[in-house]
Amino acid sequence: MEYILSGLPMDAINFVIIIVALFYSYIRSNFPIHMLQLEGYDNNEYKTFLKNNKDKMNKLVYKMEKNPKTPLVWTDRAKRLLKKHKQVNFVIFVIIVIMSSIIHLRTGSLLFGGLASLILSFLVYFYQYRILILSNKLAKPKEDRINMGFYKQAQAKIKKFKEEENLKVLGITGSFGKTSVKFISDTILSEGLRVKNTPSSFNTPMGLSKIINNELERDREVFIAELGAKVPGEIHEVAELVQPDIGIITAIGPTHMHLFKTIENIQKTKYELIEDLPEDGIAIFNYDNDYVKPLADKTKKKTYRYGIKDIEKLDVYADKIEVTENGSNFMLHIKKVGSIMCETKLLGVHNISNLLAAATAAYVLGLSLEKIASGIKKVEPVEHRLSLIPSSNGTIVIDDAFNSNPVGFRAALDVLREFKEHRKIIITPGMVELGDMEITENEKIGEVMADVVDFAILVGKKRTMPIYEGMTKKGFDKNKIYQVSSLNEATTVLAQISHAGDVVLFENDLPDNYNEE
Structure with missing residues (x-):
């Protein structure tokens, strides 16, 4: 093998292309690894995320959140996955070197060899988020063995404490x-x-x-x-x-x-x-x-x-x-x-x-x-589950930002309804992970919201359209519904419309892998 490779010419420009592409591919890996981590390292869940977020992933440069709600944590597993991903990338780039060198030999043209190297390197860089699926699949057997070791150790400890203590x-x-x-x-x-x-x-x-x-x-x-x-x-x-x-x-x-x-x-x-x-x-x-x-x-x-x-x-x-x-x-x-x-x-x-x-x-x-x-x-309120949080401008803020569902959303609106002498404002991106029921349930919750709130700030213009339609179906004033693209925009609108004494409900705060740009 070494003899075969030694016979393949490799010009300096081609070498530089490969090294640069390899370096930036490693950097580009961080965002997909973050999304995979949010999906519990589950390839099927990650593939669903990719399918639903083509606009977010098909970019030359990913837009990273400055202060993500759940940041990438370089756990031992994440580090092992990155190492495996680097190995996969290295093997792919070795293949590119061989292919571009063969093209150079057969055509006798440095230009063709260089172009092939450039195009293939770019594709590897661009599709890092898909190559990660292969890396994660290759890493899984080792992760399963490691996890089973921790699992058996914990299981034995519980059994021992139950018997002895x-x-x-x-x-x-x-x-x-x-x-x-x-x-x-x-x-x-x-x-x-x-x-x-x-x-x-x-x-x-x-x-x-x-x-x-x-x-x-x-x-x-x-x-x-x-x-x-x-x-x-x-x-x-x-x-x-x-x-x-x-x-x-x-x-x-x-x-x-x-x-x-x-x-x-x-x-x-x-x-x-x-x-x-x-x-x-x-x-x-x-x-x-x-x-x-x-x-x-x-x-x-x-x-x-x-x-x-x-x-x-x-x-x-x-x-x-x-x-x-x-x-x-x-x-x-x-x-x-x-x-x-x-x-x-x-x-x-x-x-x-x-x-x-x-x-x-x-x-x-x-x-x-x-x-x-x-x-x-x-008993104190659990964080992000209908807890009252301090406000500097005299508003009453109810934080119910944990993942919402139809029953919990209605319960939060019932709580908001109890503030009878106050104007009521809701900030929400709606509900997710409801499968085929998602559009219908969000429209229904919009109808309930129309009877409770005075203002609605909907985060995610496409995702929250069913809520908008539900509210307007009930005759809610369209001028009191604000559709924005991000939580930052929502807080800007809130500052403009809220007064001291208003009650503000933050209902559901989507994880970073659901954010809509």
Whole structure:
């Protein structure tokens, strides 16, 4: 091989072209790697992103966000992927060298060889985002081996702590509400137990393995694990890792519909948590949710139902509910135990449902009514989930920027409706990841918005057109709807139209891979 290559002439200009193209290809890789990381290193999800963002990707120079919401993190996996990607690029450029040299030899023209090298090098530079798919595919076997090692280590640690220290594991899943219930449960359970919670939205096997391996200590009495999934089977994988004793299904609705396709698939996937509970495990269900109710009714294991409807069928429920712009008061009832008045800083009726889920788990784990009520009073709003944030201009800002869905969006509008004496402004890019339902659901939410808000700032002119149409269908004043291209433009418009005392709802903040330029 060396002898063959040594016989291929390589002129200085061709060499410079290859080196420059190789260098800039490495630089150009960062943006696609960032997008792939946001898609969880899933090639299929990344391909869908490429299909939906042709204008963003087919550029000579990518427009990088100065302050992205989720910046590229050079984790060990990202570094290994970059290394593999460099190797793939190097091999491709070696092939280009050979091809251009062969063209030079056969034509006897440096010009043809140089042109071939220039054109091929440019194509490699331009299509870095597609070459990355190959690099990621080649890197996957090694990543799977590394991940399995961490997974087995964490699984063994949980099993050991359960056997030797009587550790209890609380697993929480659902289409929405699971992160809120996780943080609420942490606060309430900490009134009487030593708890280890997981940060942010850590709900994948690798995220949970990292926390278990590095942070779970022997003296913890309860480990709280949020279980996420985008396709059937993924809850099983996480449940086999954390080995839950108690499982909560918070709610089921149309989220990630582009992946699940049907509500039935979502129901089946979330129910994997209940199937993986031990025979003496305890299943907790939100009985107010129409898609969760049949799952509760078919469960043979010890079951607790919570909610605010169908009280005669519930084990834990709330009544005497008073919802204001500052929080809520309600009477908490646990059948066979008693009742207690509770107050919370959390906004909206839907958050009472989240509190009931955590209260049920606390009761199961042995906390008294008094400690549960004390914990409920201490619960703080979860970041980006209907939390009030300070404002310097006298407006009241409600941050509900976490990924939105039809149920959560309506709940946020219900909260906004409680501010009866204030002008109401919403800033939103609408809802995504709803599959074939996306246009219809955004139009429906536009109709609801028309009855609640005074001004609407819609981020993303093409994406939010269904919301615009829904609002105007209900007779909303078009002059009070502003369609902008970015969040920066939205805040500029907000500064122009808002006054002290206005309530501003930020509803859904799309990740960088959804941003519309």
